Amino acid sequence: MVVRSELSDSEVDRLFRALADATRRDIVRRTLVAEASVSELAVEYDMSFAAVQKHVAVLEEARLVTKEPRGRERIVRGDPEQIGRARALLVQLEDLWRSRFAQLDDVLADPSPRSSPRSSPRSSPRSPGVDVRSRRSSARREPNVDPSTRSTRHLKET
Template sequence: MVELSPEHLDTVFHALGDSTRRRMLHDLAAGERSVGELAAPFDISLAAASKHIKALEKAGLVRREVRGRSHLCRLEAGPLAEAHAWLAFYERFWTDRLDVLERLLREDARKDSQSEAQKGAKTSEGDQR
């Protein structure tokens, strides 16, 4: 796996930072689409759709091929794997933090149970007198 340069990773995250482009990538995951097909779910012109596709191309996430008068796009998932690998570091960070939180909550619940049991025992003793 070739690691992306920080500048290229910035370009990938910039491309992913827009909901229209994320939806286009999602649609491309199902297979090749024309620019018109990618623009169809949105209330945007073909020129605006083309600008979004250019941002995806710049990030290496999309490859556009011209066939006659049609511009067909396909997903290039390699940069997504690199972005995922970068995010995985933080996934481990949060998983570790959540594991600590879970342990503390379990300890707190155990202490509360013991405290309630002790209160119940004292109440039972008082009732017997």
Template structure:
């Protein structure tokens, strides 16, 4: 995932309402009307949030008749999770090393 795309994803995820929309979409496809009712915000506000999520590649919108249906785009989220996984592994290894050092220090008799 390139840096600009990653910036869009994390920027989109920085908002609690957008994270809530994604959590709602994890349960399945929703209409914009259903999302508006679920979040007790105006339809234009939901549409603005959806535009941000769409630009980041986190949702897909499809117009069917008078309704717009929204689904989560799992591919982009999976790519971002893969990017994060590298750093989780990195920090886990470093914390494990730090834990080993601290355990050794606790086991040594006090030199005072």
């Protein structure tokens, strides 16, 4: 299942980058309830007016809010349609993951063995029936040998 969206990848990136900040999410929430000027929004935050303007600009770029001049003020209004698009994308992703988990549940619920004894993780394809862990532990018990000696020994054997 491929998640399809009416938004381009760059639009989705802008949308979720904008929503990644708590202040911007709060601005969206407030402007969906009622329109507000940038000045009215700025009063509520412990930051400069310019910082709030930048947050609004990021939201406007993501099309989560619209800004229109009214006299000397800029009125900010939330865009519920864009929020709906974000929600639809998240629902598609949720459906994808639920589907994958359902498939995993089906695999885990099936009691039939899926592998043959030959492909058991404990046996080696080169030496059937030999426990890999026992080979490793015997390799560890080998006396400390200088690596240069080991390579020389290897050359003499061949």
